[in-house]
Amino acid sequence: MAKRIAVLIAMAAAVLGYLGVGPAAAAAPAVLGGGSGIILANEALCTLTTIGHDNAGRLVGITAGHCGEPGAEIVPEHREDAGVVGHLVAKSTDLDYAVIQFDPAKVAPVNRIGKxxxxxxxxxxxxxxxxxxxxxxxxxxxxxxxxxxxxxxxxxxxxxxxxxxxxxxxxxxxxxxxxxxxxxxxxxxxxxxxxxxxxxxxxxxxxxxxxxxxxxx
CATH class of the missing domain: 2.40.10.10 (Trypsin-like serine proteases)
Structure with a gap:
């Protein structure tokens, strides 16, 4: 009986593997560049100005300052399944810009979006x-x-x-x-x-x- 149960379990595992059922895979990194839509704090819709690195090697981006406040979570508008990929960390009211720090494990930066x-x-x-x-x-x-x-x-x-x-x-x-x-x-x-x-x-x-x-x- 024990052998029969083991065989059945193995067969079920094989069927689930064939059907693609199993542990959830991590979402692929979201492609982001200047021109990508972003959602800030689960409410504001804005556009990313540019993405790159600072002198400390951090993956950072810039957007308009009126789009959110420091601490706001950033979610890609076209890839909401990627979840939170960064946070707004600083802003200037006078110049109306904001700085975003991205999680490099969740973002694939590019230098071309659209045209x-x-x-x-x-x-x-x-x-x-x-x-x-x-x-x-x-x-x-x-x-x-x-x-x-x-x-x-x-x-x-x-x-x-x-x-x-x-x-x-x-x-x-x-x-x-x-x-x-x-x-x-x-x-x-x-x-x-x-x-x-x-x-x-x-x-x-x-x-x-x-x-x-x-x-x-």
């Missing part, structure tokens, strides 16, 4: 440069850069953006020059304005800590 590729960070765009962005809500859109109309740290452009595109990377070619923060008047009609990436990098480096010495993937 936007990021190879480096550069100086702000100026008229009549054409810039493009990749966002969660409106995807890839392009438009002329009007420049810094207020003599501040922001650049105005004529790209189509709506809610959910906050944090989208703004590129001139493959150079990351800014992020999407807001629009003026009506979505996709009024101009977009966003913080220049060189201003963000200077501020992060001045404060030190997570994100200092950032370089994109």
């Amino acid at each position: 936007v590729t990021i190879t480096n960070v550069g100086a702000p765009a100026n008229f009549p440069d054409i810039v493009c962005k990749e966002g969660l809500r409106t995807g890839n859109t392009c438009g002329v850069a009007w420049g810094d109309l207020l003599q501040s740290h922001e650049t105005w452009t004529q790209m189509c953006v709506i809610e959910g595109d906050s944090g989208s990377p703004v590129v001139r070619g493959t150079t990351l020059v800014g992020m999407v923060n807001a629009y003026v008047g009506f979505a996709c009609l009024g101009p977009e304005l966003g913080t220049n990436l060189d201003s963000i990098m200077n501020d992060i480096n001045a404060h030190g800590g997570v994100g200092a010495g950032y370089r994109p993937i």
Whole structure:
């Protein structure tokens, strides 16, 4: 009888293995890059500006500051099954940016999402440069850069953006020059304005800590 039970158990195990039933496998890392949608604190939908490493080798990213508060959990919008892949660790209200630290075991960083590729960070765009962005809500859109109309740290452009595109990377070619923060008047009609990436990098480096010495993937 004992031998018969053992045989039955072995047969059941073989059948379950054939059917793919067994211990749950760990979720594959989520692919994330500048232009990926992210969910913050299980409520806010925004877009990741860029992902890379800081001078301590940490996997970090940047998004718009109004998207969340320090401690907010980050879940990929397109891969919610991946669960929490990072946390917002710092933000600037003045420049409206936030720094995210990712779990490298849960994220596969890339430098291209949609039609936007990021190879480096550069100086702000100026008229009549054409810039493009990749966002969660409106995807890839392009438009002329009007420049810094207020003599501040922001650049105005004529790209189509709506809610959910906050944090989208703004590129001139493959150079990351800014992020999407807001629009003026009506979505996709009024101009977009966003913080220049060189201003963000200077501020992060001045404060030190997570994100200092950032370089994109």
